Structure formats: structure tokens, C-alpha cells
Amino acid sequence: MDNLRIHNDTIEELKQRLDIVDIVSEVVVLKKSGKDYTGLCPFHQEKSPSFSVSPNKQMYYCFGCQAGGNAIKFLMESRKQSFTEVVLDLCRRYQISVKTLNPEQRQEFQRQLTVKEQLYEIMAVAVNFYHHALYQSQGEQALSYLKEKRGLDDDTIKAFQLGYAPGGWETIFRYLVEQKHYPLGLVQQSGLIKPRSTGNGHYDMFRERVMIPINDSSGRAIAFGSRTLGDDTPKYLNSPDTPLFEKGKTLFALDKAKAGISKNDRAIIVEGYFDAIALHRAGINTAVASLGTALGEGQVRQVIKYTNSKEIIFNFDSDKAGVAAAQRAISEISSLVNSGQIAVKILTLPSGKDADEFLQSQSNGVEVYKELVQKAPLWIDWQIGQFLLDRNLKKADGFQSVSKQMLQLLRQLEDSNQQLYYLRHCAEILAGGDGRAVMNQMEILRRQLRQPIGKICTHRPVKPSAEDNLGRVSERFLLQVYLHCPEYRSLIVELLEDKDLAFGESDYREVWQKIREVESTITDPQRLAEITDNRLSEFPQESRAAAELFKLSEQTQEDLANPGLKIRQAVVSLEQLYWETNRRYCLQQCQNLLNSPEKRNAYHERFVKAQSKIDELQQLRCQDPQ
Numbered sequence: 001m002d003n004l005r006i007h008n009d010t011i012e013e014l015k016q017r018l019d020i021v022d023i024v025s026e027v028v029v030l031k032k033s034g035k036d037y038t039g040l041c042p043f044h045q046e047k048s049p050s051f052s053v054s055p056n057k058q059m060y061y062c063f064g065c066q067a068g069g070n071a072i073k074f075l076m077e078s079r080k081q082s083f084t085e086v087v088l089d090l091c092r093r094y095q096i097s098v099k100t101l102n103p104e105q106r107q108e109f110q111r112q113l114t115v116k117e118q119l120y121e122i123m124a125v126a127v128n129f130y131h132h133a134l135y136q137s138q139g140e141q142a143l144s145y146l147k148e149k150r151g152l153d154d155d156t157i158k159a160f161q162l163g164y165a166p167g168g169w170e171t172i173f174r175y176l177v178e179q180k181h182y183p184l185g186l187v188q189q190s191g192l193i194k195p196r197s198t199g200n201g202h203y204d205m206f207r208e209r210v211m212i213p214i215n216d217s218s219g220r221a222i223a224f225g226s227r228t229l230g231d232d233t234p235k236y237l238n239s240p241d242t243p244l245f246e247k248g249k250t251l252f253a254l255d256k257a258k259a260g261i262s263k264n265d266r267a268i269i270v271e272g273y274f275d276a277i278a279l280h281r282a283g284i285n286t287a288v289a290s291l292g293t294a295l296g297e298g299q300v301r302q303v304i305k306y307t308n309s310k311e312i313i314f315n316f317d318s319d320k321a322g323v324a325a326a327q328r329a330i331s332e333i334s335s336l337v338n339s340g341q342i343a344v345k346i347l348t349l350p351s352g353k354d355a356d357e358f359l360q361s362q363s364n365g366v367e368v369y370k371e372l373v374q375k376a377p378l379w380i381d382w383q384i385g386q387f388l389l390d391r392n393l394k395k396a397d398g399f400q401s402v403s404k405q406m407l408q409l410l411r412q413l414e415d416s417n418q419q420l421y422y423l424r425h426c427a428e429i430l431a432g433g434d435g436r437a438v439m440n441q442m443e444i445l446r447r448q449l450r451q452p453i454g455k456i457c458t459h460r461p462v463k464p465s466a467e468d469n470l471g472r473v474s475e476r477f478l479l480q481v482y483l484h485c486p487e488y489r490s491l492i493v494e495l496l497e498d499k500d501l502a503f504g505e506s507d508y509r510e511v512w513q514k515i516r517e518v519e520s521t522i523t524d525p526q527r528l529a530e531i532t533d534n535r536l537s538e539f540p541q542e543s544r545a546a547a548e549l550f551k552l553s554e555q556t557q558e559d560l561a562n563p564g565l566k567i568r569q570a571v572v573s574l575e576q577l578y579w580e581t582n583r584r585y586c587l588q589q590c591q592n593l594l595n596s597p598e599k600r601n602a603y604h605e606r607f608v609k610a611q612s613k614i615d616e617l618q619q620l621r622c623q624d625p626q
Contacts, residue, residue, distance in 0.1 A: 006087055007099035014087060017094045020058045020071040025305035027078050028053075029341040032308045040341065042078055043067045047339070047414060092116065115186065119244050122182055122190045123213075123221040129175055130163025130211040130224075139164035141229055142210050150274055151360050156281045159256075161213045165206035165226065172204045191223065191239040206237065212252075212273045214238075214245070214291070217302070219255040223247075225273050225291065236273075238291055249298045252276055252289040258306045260285030266311040267303045268347070268373065269295065271325065275315070275355035282359055282366045284373075287315075295329040297336065310342040313376050315355055318348045323386065330379055337379065340415040346382035347372055380422060383409060384429070393432055403430055407448050416615040420608050423449075439590050446611075471577045474570040475508045479549050480556060481563050482515065483529040488567060495571040501578060511536065511549070576617040583610035 021037055024030060030037035030053060041051035041062040050064035061068035067077065075086045091098050095117070133139050134146075134157070142164035146152045152162075165172065173193045176182045184202070187193055193202040209226035216222050223239035239245055251269075253276045261267045268287045270276050279287035288303060295314075304310045314329060316322040326346055336342045349358045349372065359365040377385070387405045392398040406426040413419040427441035481488050496502075503509040518532045519525075533550050552560070559566065586607035590600050 005100055006084065010091065010096065010099045011087065013096055014090055014094065015058075015070070015072075017096065018058070018071045018090070019055070020060060020074070021053055021055050022305065023071040024053050024060060024074055026301055027074075029301070029304060029310060029336060031310065040339070041065060041067065115189075116243060118182070118186050119190050119242070120220055120222075122176060122187060122192070123223075123244065125176065125180060125182075126172060126190070126192055126224075127161050127163065127213045127221045129172065130165055130213075131158075131161050132163075133166055134162065134164040134211075138166050145210060145229060150278070150356065152277065152281065156277065159280075160253075160277055161221075163211040163213070165204065165209045165211050167208045169203040169207065170201075172206070173202050189242060191242045191245070205239070208232070209237065214250060214252055215255045216244075216250070217254050217258060222250070225252065227273075247291050248296050249302070250291060251299050251302055252291060253280065254288050254302060256280060257286055257288050261303065261306040265307050265309045266313060267307060268313045268315055269303070269329075270315045270355050271317065271322070272354060272356065278356040278359050279369075282369070284366070284369065287355075295325075295332060297333045300333050300336065300342070304342055311345065312342060313345045313347050313373060314379075315347040315349070317354050318352045326379075327383075327386075330383075334412065338412045338414050340418060344379040345376040346379055347376040348382075380409065380413075380418075384422075384426070388429070393430065399430070403445075406430070407445060410445065410449060416612055419449075419615075420611055424604075424608075439587055443587070470573055472505050472508070474573040475503050475505050476548065477559070477563075477570050478567065479508060479511065479515070480552065481560060481567060483532065483549060484552070484560055485563060486525045486528070488563060489525075491564075492567060492571075495568065499571065499575050499578075501571065501574050504574070504577065572617050576614055579610045579613045579617065583607055583614065586610060 021030065024037075024039075027042050028039040028051060030039045031049075033052075035054070035056060037053040037055070038049045039051050039053070040046055040049050041064055043062060044065040044067075046064055051060065051062045053060045059068065059070055060074055069077075072083065072086055072090070075081065075090075076083060079086065081089075088098065090096075134143055143157075146157055146162060173187070176187045176192065177184055188195065188202065192205055194205055195202050206224065206226050208230060209228050209232075212225040212227070213221045214223040214225055223242065223245035225239075226237045228235055228237075238247060241247060252273055257267065257276075257280070264286050266286060268279065268284065270279070270287055270289050273289055276287045276289040279285075290299065300312065303312060314326050316325045316329075330337055330344060333342070333344075337344055349355065349369075351361075353361060355369070358369060362368065384406065387402050387409075391402050393402060403426075406429075410419055410423060410426065413422065423442055423445055424438070427438050427445060430441045430445075431437035478492055482492050503512050514536060515528070515532050518535055519528055522528065522531055529550060586603045589603040590607060
């Protein structure tokens with residue numbers, strides 16, 4: 001429908017309804033930063049947030065790739081859709097009447113909107129039908145189950161509009177189609193009835209089950225979950241995907257939890273409907289539930305847009321299936337977890353109970369649960385604990401298995417500060433309480449982490465030969481540029497002084513001093529190389545070192561043709577060498593000060609800082625300067 005001509009009134013009404021933070025947060029994890037929000041740009045690869053969203057201006061802008069615009073432009077770019085496609089989708093979403101210059105096109109679009117509105121109405125009628133049936137004689141068993149087995153009172157049952165699907169193959173079919181006169185096709189689209197596999201006719205999707213309405217974030221019923229009261233399989237049965245409902249993008253009770261999540265700045269995700277209901281009944285109104293499928297990134301994004309801290313607590317069962325579900329959930333959202341965009345914690349309840357069982361099992365269950373929420377470990381601490389279960393680190397196979405798993409875990413972490421913290425934590429565990437062995441374990445893990453994996457750096461400012469080291473190559477390059485490219489001299493001096501760097505190679509250091517002396521005495525900057533070469537000939541030792549600075553190879557001449565970014569990378573290399581020297585010194589001091597914890601901790605802090613700088617500079621060196 002790209003040829004659809006949409007009236008300006010419709011576009012203006014849509015712009016008034018749109019909230020750019022709400023739109024962008026479905027794709028980008030946003031964090032509050034003053035009046036605006038920041039996150040990682042979805043339009044180019046980056047590890048430090050340069051993407052900004054302004055709710056006041058209703059605009060977004062990336063300082064990295066210069067992408068920017070309003071909410072409609074964002075959806076056009078992120079979805080690769082045309083303006084018309086985006087506007088029509090948003091009008092459906094916000095139930096805005098579309099005005100066009102072509103009456104036939106308008107009628108078709110309004111018909112599509114009407115279908116959705118009718119489906120919402122059918123679902124609302126079905127919710128009332130099932131809820132009413134729960135309090136009739138036919139629903140006695142279901143009501144007893146909810147009150148006695150699940151411990152729910154009438155207020156909770158009413159708040160969640162729980163119900164009962166009576167027995168019989170055509171109960172809801174006859175009610176909706178024959179009594180309420182809803183079109184058969186629409187009722188089938190709602191997922192409440194199914195066509196018979198043989199012959200004509202339809203039958204009810206849900207029969208003799210406790211019914212649990214699933215709402216969207218606005219509180220409108222879009223589907224049902226259900227639990228059998230007998231031996232029917234499956235025990236839990238959900239609605240199929242419909243025009244209103246996508247299982248992988250929906251969370252149960254989000255409509256009731258979003259205010260609590262925002263107020264408490266955290267969300268609790270449980271596995272079952274009744275776990276979420278029990279927590280809400282207990283006053284813990286931050287709980288939502290997955291719908292029997294692996295928790296996906298889309299569902300997590302639905303939750304985190306209501307929090308500033310982006311903290312999520314997984315409270316899955318503590319049995320093997322629950323542990324597997326937690327690990328699977330972490331894997332599904334690994335891009336958010338490993339980059340530190342969200343903080344995931346794992347809550348494991350005692351005795352393998354789920355939240356519903358735990359709250360009912362003891363008189364002070366609510367208070368204990370809240371305490372456990374506060375103490376829930378970060379996912380990585382929990383994961384390390386899983387590595388150590390039934391493992392003896394004093395035996396070679398146990399030690400090898402755990403260290404290998406730890407290394408794989410450390411490799412996943414993209415935040416360098418987080419990686420450094422857990423590098424030491426893992427080393428302490430592997431050292432088994434031997435303080436003298438901690439630093440050695442850290443070095444072993446660090447060397448293993450540095451082994452090439454994934455993307456390898458493919459560019460260097462200048463490639464070192466076998467007899468050269470990185471420092472010497474970088475210093476030689478800077479001296480060559482300084483001598484032969486006058487326009488870059490101030491940049492080199494500025495970068496070296498800004499980082500407080502000096503030439504480490506003794507012969508180059510002496511040559512640099514001579515260059516600066518000559519420079520202070522001449523009036524023609526173009527003659528610096530010539531005069532310095534003549535002056536150094538008076539000093540045989542410096543002259544030998546300077547020979548390679550004046551007799552340039554073809555490759556060097558090419559490198560000097562456009563040295564701008566290569567200068568910066570050479571300085572970065574020198575800065576990295578400085579911090580590596582600093583790190584080695586701190587490591588040595590930590591090993592020598594085992595009996596002086598205070599001094600040892602001070603050097604360890606300097607060690608961590610140095611390593612953080614090294615990691616940061618290593619990434620800068622890997623950037624292609626072209």
C-alpha cells in the first residue's frame with residue numbers, strides 16, 4: 001500500500017500520540033541520563049553508548065554514525081520499511097482512524113482495524129463468560145482448586161479474572177457464534193475454537209480447565225492460559241498465536257506489574273502463571289511470568305523499558321529443569337547480558353520449591369522471599385557456583401573442567417571492568433585459599449584470554465620485523481614523521497605531552513633530544529631533517545641510530561604520505577607499553593607483599609587500573625586507520 005496517500009491530519013495525530021522512548025526502547029536498551037536516555041546505537045557496531053534519545057524533543061541522534069530523526073524515521077530505518085508501512089502499522093497500534101484521499105483504500109484499512117477491535121471484544125466477552133462459569137455449580141471443582149490448592153481469595157481471582165471452561169465440545173462455540181452472533185471466522189481467529197479435522201464444524205479449544213486470561217500491557221485480554229483439572233494432557237495449554245497474540249513477545253501479568261517494576265526499579269520473572277499470581281497476592285507486584293516457552297530477548301525488552309537500573313531477577317525452579325531454563329534464558333539474551341546493558345540476577349528458593357509453593361509453605365514466606373530477592377546473586381556468580389557443584393578442585397580433572405568453564409565465561413564478558421573483577425574472583429577460587437597462588441592464576445587465565453579467538457586484529461601502524469619490538473617500531477615511526485612531515489610536529493608533541501610519554505629506546509631518546517635542540521635554533525622548519533642529520537654525524541653512536549630515520553624505504557615513504565591516524569596509533573602503542581610496564585611492576589609488588597595486606601591491596605588496585613587501560617588501548621590499536 002505504498003501508493004496510499006495519507007492525510008496530514010492523520011500523521012499529525014499520530015505524532016502527538018507517539019512516545020519516542022517507548023518506540024526506541026523496543027529495540028535499544030535505554031538508560032536515563034539527565035533529561036535524556038542513552039544506549040548502544042542499533043545502526044552501527046559500538047561498545048560505548050553514543051546513541052541519545054530526547055523525550056522533550058521527541059528525537060534521537062547518534063554521535064557515532066550521525067543517524068537521527070523522530071520515532072517514524074527510527075522505525076523506517078530499523079525495520080527497513082517505507083513511510084507508509086510504518087504509519088499504517090502505528091495507526092493500527094494506537095487505533096487511529098486513517099484519513100486518505102482515496103475512499104476505497106481508507107475503507108480497506110478501517111476494515112482491518114475493525115477486525116482487531118472485534119477480536120478484542122470477543123476476548124473480553126470470553127473472559128467474562130469463563131469467570132462467570134467459575135462461580136456456577138459446574139465450576140465448583142475449579143473454584144475449589146483455586147482457593148484450597150492455590151490459596152487464592154475472591155479478590156485475587158477477580159483481579160486476574162480467573163475462570164473455568166466447562167466441559168463439552170461446543171460450549172464457547174455456541175455462546176459466541178449462536179448466542180452472541182459473532183462471525184465464525186473471527187471467533188476462529190481468536191484461538192477459542194478450532195475446525196474439526198474430519199467433517200464439518202468446530203470444537204472448543206479449552207474444555208474442563210481453569211482459565212487464566214493473558215493481557216497485553218494495556219490490560220486488554222489477548223489470549224488464555226489454562227490448567228487441566230483432570231489427567232488431560234498437556235497440563236498447561238495456551239492459546240495459539242493470533243492477530244492479537246504472539247507467545248514469544250508476551251509476558252503474563254505485565255499489565256499489573258509495570259507500575260511496581262517502575263517504582264521498585266526491578267522485575268522478577270517466574271516460570272508459571274500461579275507463581276506470578278501468588279507473588280502479586282503477597283504484595284510483590286513486580287512479578288511477571290513467561291508463557292511456557294524459552295524466555296526471549298523480545299520479552300525481556302518488554303520489561304526493562306520500565307526500569308532505569310535494567311535489573312531483572314530470574315526466579316525459576318531450582319531443579320535441573322529450572323537450572324536449564326535459567327541458563328537457556330541467559331543464553332537467549334546474551335547480547336544484553338554480556339555487554340552489561342542489563343543486570344540479571346538468579347533467585348534460587350530452598351528445597352527446590354517454586355514461588356507459589358514457597359509462599360504457602362511457611363508463615364513468614366513473604367518476608368523470607370523478599371530477603372532472598374535482596375540477596376540474589378548476579379547471574380555470573382550463580383553460574384560460577386554451578387561450575388563448582390560436585391567438583392573437587394584438588395583433583396586434576398575437576399580443576400581442569402572448572403578452569404575451562406571459567407575461561408569460556410570470562411571470554412563472553414564485553415565490559416573490561418567486569419572481566420577484570422571476575423578474572424581475580426575466578427583466580428581466587430582456583431587458588432583454593434592460597435594467597436600466594438592468586439596472582440599466578442590470574443596471569444595464567446589472562447594469557448589464555450589473550451589467545452586469538454573470534455575477530456583478530458588485522459592492522460597495525462607499522463609491522464615489526466623479527467628483531468624489532470612494538471615500542472621501537474612506534475618510536476621510529478614518530479621520529480620519521482616528525483623529521484619529514486612538518487605539519488604533524490605539533491600533533492606529535494601534543495599527544496606525547498598529553499599522555500606524559502617519553503621515548504623508551506635509549507638511542508631514540510637521545511636522537512629526540514638532539515632533534516628538539518636543533519629545532520629551537522633554526523628558522524626554516526623544512527630544513528629540520530637536513531640540519532639534524534648533519535648535526536648527528538658529529539656523534540657516531542647517535543648517527544648509527546639515526547640512519548634509518550633519514551634513509552627511507554619505499555614502504556616508509558608510503559606510510560608517511562598520510563600518517564594522521566597512524567600517528568595516534570603509534571602513541572597508543574607507546575601508552576600501552578607504559579601501562580604494561582606499570583602492570584608488571586604492580587604484579588611483582590603484590591607477590592612480594594603477601595605479609596602486608598594493606599600495601600598489597602593498594603598495588604592490586606593499581607594493577608587492575610593498569611589492566612583496564614591496557615584492554616582499552618588494545619581495542620584502539622585494533623581499529624583500522626584507513
